Amino acid sequence: MIITVTLNAAIDKSLSVPNFRLGRRHRTVEQRTAAGGKGVNIARALKTLGQPVIATGFAGGPTGTRIVDQLTEESILNDFVRIREESRTNTAVYDPTNGQQTEINERGPAVSEKELELFRDKLLYLARGADMVVMAGSLPRGVDSDIYAHLIRELRKSDVMTLIDTDGEPLRHAARAEPDVISPNVLEAEELVGHEFNDDEDRIIAVGEMVEQGAREAIMTLEDGCVACVLVDGHAQRFRVSVPTREDVAGVGAGDAFLAGYVAARYSGKSPADCLAYGVACGAESTNHLGAGLVEAREVDRLLSDVEVRALSAPAEVS
Template structure:
């Protein structure tokens, strides 16, 4: 089983418009509403690709009831920690002409101390029986970098491979606590480390204690940087247009599946090099296929064919 943890889930509202113009009035078809947040999106991808998964999240208020009802209807295995405040909402407006999505993300209400403890305790209990754990998304007040770092330390002590996808001080704390893998995008990496060059930023997280950093580079693909061995870059030779809001979550799902398979792509061995290439190909294909779907957490049926298109090079080859 792969466990995903979403400390700050949301009810995701998505509308598609033919052409989005700021300040204008748009008449749209009925939008979509579903349980969202990075960990839930990653869990949906994992389930769709045949992995046994359990999604852990918080839920509260009327929006929490909506989130719970959608998870039950979808058949996604889950456990929810009840919180006193209402679950947040996010709004995505997708311009079908350009494929760009404009996002409005509520910050999320604070977790009470008892709620934060309940979330961490449940995560450790469930994580001990998991083949891999993915901790994803923004951190609500009350469950910040210190709490995240403490949870990663507890999972690391139990020898559970963990991938973390968050930003700011949270990703620094996860690296220092011994997360096996981290998945920032280019902007998050620069903001957290101060390095505008992705390889240098990734190396700084590895120096803190992480073993692998996978950097999302948008249309430029992604970068897989191990603690030892040669980094690789992966990309599609063409640009796909669509809704990119779930692309990074698909990358997290690919990393979690690699860890669950027992891969150790951070080493300086031939087996690790093959694992890095395999991970890079899968993550790029899943990310690209997520862009083609209208809602986050879904993969296009073409993801296997897209994997055949992925071009993988080592950083040494790129530099030449």
């Protein structure tokens, strides 16, 4: 079983608005509303890919009820802690004429210490029957930035694999807690290591730096794939994985689809290189859909033949 954790779950509205301009009135040509938050998006993709998954986190107020109801309608197993304050609503506007995206994410509810303790107990209970726990996304108000780090340490006692996709201080604390995998995007990785990247060589070096901070493995997602430092037969191996650029319908949630694909392949026992390739194919396929966590398994399999995986023995090999 795979568990996904979404502490700041949401209702996500995705709107396609041609020639979007601030300060003007617009009409959508396509729209989609769904339960969201990074962990929820990952759970949705995992369900589509045929993997056993249960989504957990916080859900509050009528919006929280809607989140749970929508997941149930999608036949995604879920077990959320109900909280007093209202869960958030996020809006993403995609302009199909130029490919630009505008995202407006609410801060989310405040969570009390009692509610947080209830969640800890629930997660540790669910983890008894789990192989992997994916913790993803921002934190709601009132939750300390080291919460993921604490959960990682607790889950390690249950011999559960932990994967983290977040940013800022929560990512910094989480990396030091020695999770199995961290998966930031470029901006998140730059913030974590403390400097900008100019090219692939910088990025390949950076995934090694992220591992040095504590994570066993590090994967940095890019627009055309990823760079990674993962374990192969117990030894660190760097990879550059890429897929040809393509015209997107929308790119919101591509990183979530990547991580879902990677987790699905890893849960199935595939090799590290194959896991990365499958993740990249899922991320690329998801850009064909308006809304996060949406993939078509047949199209992912078709895209796999276009994915290039390069194993690198040292950063200096990157051209």
